[in-house]
Amino acid sequence: MQNKKITRMAFFTALALIFSYIETLIPFNIGIPGVKLGLANIIAVWAIYVFGFKEAVAISFLRIVLSGFLFGNVFGIIYSLSGATLSLIVMGFLKETNLFHCITISIYGGVFHNIGQIIVAMFIVENYKISYYIPVLMIVGTFTGLLIGIVSFEILTRTMSVFKD
Amino acid sequence: MPQKMGKNDFFLLFALAIIFIIFFTFFYLFEVKEGKSIIVTVNGKEYGKYELATNQSIKIKYNGKVINELQIKDGKASMQSATCPDKLCVKQHEISKKNETIVCLPNKVVVTVVYDDVNNGDNIDAISK
Numbered sequence: 001m002q003n004k005k006i007t008r009m010a011f012f013t014a015l016a017l018i019f020s021y022i023e024t025l026i027p028f029n030i031g032i033p034g035v036k037l038g039l040a041n042i043i044a045v046w047a048i049y050v051f052g053f054k055e056a057v058a059i060s061f062l063r064i065v066l067s068g069f070l071f072g073n074v075f076g077i078i079y080s081l082s083g084a085t086l087s088l089i090v091m092g093f094l095k096e097t098n099l100f101h102c103i104t105i106s107i108y109g110g111v112f113h114n115i116g117q118i119i120v121a122m123f124i125v126e127n128y129k130i131s132y133y134i135p136v137l138m139i140v141g142t143f144t145g146l147l148i149g150i151v152s153f154e155i156l157t158r159t160m161s162v163f164k165d
Numbered sequence: 166m167p168q169k170m171g172k173n174d175f176f177l178l179f180a181l182a183i184i185f186i187i188f189f190t191f192f193y194l195f196e197v198k199e200g201k202s203i204i205v206t207v208n209g210k211e212y213g214k215y216e217l218a219t220n221q222s223i224k225i226k227y228n229g230k231v232i233n234e235l236q237i238k239d240g241k242a243s244m245q246s247a248t249c250p251d252k253l254c255v256k257q258h259e260i261s262k263k264n265e266t267i268v269c270l271p272n273k274v275v276v277t278v279v280y281d282d283v284n285n286g287d288n289i290d291a292i293s294k
Contacts, residue, residue, distance in 0.1 A: 073250060075271055094177075101167050104174040111181065125268060126209030127275040132264050135189045142181070157168075 008163065009047075009055055013062050016043035020067035035140050038110065038148060040067070044088060045106050045152040050163045053092035060084045078124075079117045086116030102156060103149035110145025111138050192264070200263040200278030203242050205235065208273045217242065217261060217278070225274055232272045242276060244269065 019039040026037065040063055047056035064084060068077035091109040094100050114137035122130055167173075205212040207227055215223060217240045225233040233254070234245040243259035249271035257267050260278050267276040 073271075079270075099167070099173040100177060101170045101174045103170065104177050107178065108181070121268070121270060125206075125270065125273050125275050127206055127266075127268075127277070130266055130268055130275065132192050132266065135185060135192055138181075138185050138188065 005051070009051065009059060012043055012047050012050075012059050013066075016040045016059060016063035017066055017070075019043060020063060021071065024071050035137075036144075038113065038144050041087070041106070041109060041113070041148050042152050042155065044084070045091065045102065045109065045148065046155060046159075048088075048091055048095050048105075049102070049156055049160070053088070053096070056092065057085075057088055060088060079120060082120035083113040083117040086119075087113035102153045103146065106149025106152055107142055107145035110143075110148060111141035114138065114141040198263050198280065199240070199261055200265070200280055202279055202281060203235075203237070203260075204277050204279055206275045206277070207232075212274075214279075214281075215242075227272070233269055233274050235276060242267070242278070244276070247272060247274075 017040075019042065023037060023039045040060075043063070044056055044060050047059050051059075061081070061084075064077060064080045068074070068080065072080075087109040090112045091105050094105045094108060115134065118131065118134060118137060200217060202214055202216050204214050205223070205225060207225060212225060213223070215221065215237060217237055219237065220239070221237050222245070223235040223237070224231045225235060230248075232249075233247045236243055236245045241259040241261040244254040244257065244267050247254050247269050249269055251271070254267050254269035254274070260267055260276070263278055263280050265278045268274070
């Protein structure tokens, strides 16, 4: 059982890393700086459902640090980590209540990912005026969260039986 | 895991919409007017204040090196070049309305549009010194 779990978590981490890489290949630019699709968050949502909150945090942390060193820079790691922390806490909490649909949870994850990043950005550049950007990022987070949520839900309904033992 | 979106989801998304509307009215509806000048801050400290009415090109220096180049043309400010790797600030749209910002995170450069005249506030003190 333990070995199976370790193998599966490693598989999830590898898959998340691949998604991060694929994302660098997709030219997704809608004219708003700093906006990404967040493909790797599919894995975060998936991991929360398959393993639970703690394991999802571990997988996301490894994915961000590895992809940061491979494809990004140190700043990227700081922003991704702050966003992922807030988004995972919110998603983990909402999932624990067992009241909400996976798509709703993913939308909240997307929005709070962006809010976490802007909060850290406010501290780093020491300028609180960039909070002006929050409404824009909320809309963007809703749309990317919706997309990720739909994909995650389709994956979940098809794979839940595989991971149930 | 619920298979269909239900009442709970509706309430949660409704709450999100409310939060959004609050932020939106707070930031935009009360603050949409053309600015008069821009403030450049580097690493949290004010670097300079420039009038939007005059066409000019501003070289932002940090530790003696030019890190960003800002251009003001026809009352609008835009980042022309930057030493950072991603160049997101250069891709950003030009700004002219109050509280609009251009941020260059790696260089910690923030450009904000304000409604004051350049000769208000601190600058008078600087001249009278």
